[in-house]
Amino acid sequence: MTNFQYALELLGTFFFAISGALAIQDHHDDLFGASFMGFVTAIGGGTLRDIMLGSYPLVWIGDIYFVYAIFAGVLVAYFFYRYLVGLKRTFLFFDTLGISFFTILGVEKALRLGVHPEVAAIMGMFSAIMGGVIRDVLTNETPVLFRKEIYATACLAGAILYLILFRIGVDRNINLIVSIVLIFIFRLLAVKYKLALPNFRKGG
């Protein structure tokens, strides 16, 4: 992993921890609840990815700086709570940053471990969305990935773009940035224009 990727992964972890801590609800509104939510949101996806790939030690167990990045995120959420929540789109912003970074870093890691590109795309998406899914399941919310607006699909699209650019030999760091930006913009446009996939039940 290059220093650039390492910095992106720490940043993504930090963003996810903020979004997790901001997601607390009335019934678990205390310091522990918010820290736990930030922690689970930040590590959930990458942990599931690494366990599925059998890649040990897990990122945050092997490198204590990820644990520090999480607690930094929770502290930022704590001290700036009234400002961050006041900005209506803050949660969306940090969550979208998180999924954009984690999708592409997840694809990268899966490829490095030698899996099929199809599986790498799925692993990238899992890295991005599963932290939030676990967070929502723990608090009995309907997981964000099942809401109508395009969410995980944006991650998949970015993962596929990355794989195509990778195949045709684009420089790795450029590819990283382009694919991350695609997911970020796709997701924000999806929310703004309420883009949704066609229904499944109508059938073929």
Next chain:
Amino acid sequence: MTNFQYALELLGTFFFAISGALAIQDHHDDLFGASFMGFVTAIGGGTLRDIMLGSYPLVWIGDIYFVYAIFAGVLVAYFFYRYLVGLKRTFLFFDTLGISFFTILGVEKALRLGVHPEVAAIMGMFSAIMGGVIRDVLTNETPVLFRKEIYATACLAGAILYLILFRIGVDRNINLIVSIVLIFIFRLLAVKYKLALPNFRKGG
């Protein structure tokens, strides 16, 4: 693993993907939602089993045909949705096929990896039911295994039958078929006659 077992495992995966995609509800009724549900239902149990046993790579990561089998199942569910759902018992049929196959293949795999027969029976049951349990948890349904009719108990009974026949030296392929058929019939009878276990709370 023999070719016969391999074919059964691919088939079971295909059946589970159909049952998962058919299980979509109003609030996540789109192509992504159905694919995700089919995927999770099909891989959940085997993935949990393999992670618990430390058996890597996971089946669907090491062999891309399992991913193809899942998408084939989702496509079948999509193109034949109106017919499949019209037949009231379609979901039950595919789900029961799935649990029957996966229980016995899970027991087989656990035995091959050298675990105790008691643990192998539990692993077989987990392989069969956990995909559906994860699917239900993700969508906030009460997991199917807690509904009153006999479900996981049928898997356990089949697993135990397999272990007994294995101990007394019955041919492996015959044992596979007999035990799978037992689970299939036991489960369908349980639904038809609403068989249930006695209550726990009455105590001894």
Next chain:
Amino acid sequence: MTNFQYALELLGTFFFAISGALAIQDHHDDLFGASFMGFVTAIGGGTLRDIMLGSYPLVWIGDIYFVYAIFAGVLVAYFFYRYLVGLKRTFLFFDTLGISFFTILGVEKALRLGVHPEVAAIMGMFSAIMGGVIRDVLTNETPVLFRKEIYATACLAGAILYLILFRIGVDRNINLIVSIVLIFIFRLLAVKYKLALPNFRKGG
């Protein structure tokens, strides 16, 4: 692991199985449901810890006596159900015993595997609470760790005490007992006096 620790771990498993079986609700009140709940509560936390640490085989897969301890716990819950449930605080008692034992044994194990003390504390807490969290998620309850009274925080406090006493060279068995007792008392006092952490949302 010393014989003493082994005995504590078997006992903790037994206590957790009792608390899990006692937690059944109307909609899954049968022998299978109670056994499944006892099983998941007893193995959930340790299984997640060992999977995250990549420590194989899992405790209950490598040593069949843990499976027997679970079924002993379920049987005790079954035969003494009316007495155990009659004593209003029985569930709390067995659950608190379980989390006290598992926190400290989890910290021990993580340290032995060479992880950072900060991560060891988190792993100890996970060992203790995640069985109950998985149990609650499966039955659509709000997980116990999000209720207002101090719960996981008591585990964390005990884990940190253990790490401090460990650093200053206190005898291992004495450290084990002191830290377990601290968690037990802290949790019971928290319930009795409804101790809670300050709200998060008020911010800094």
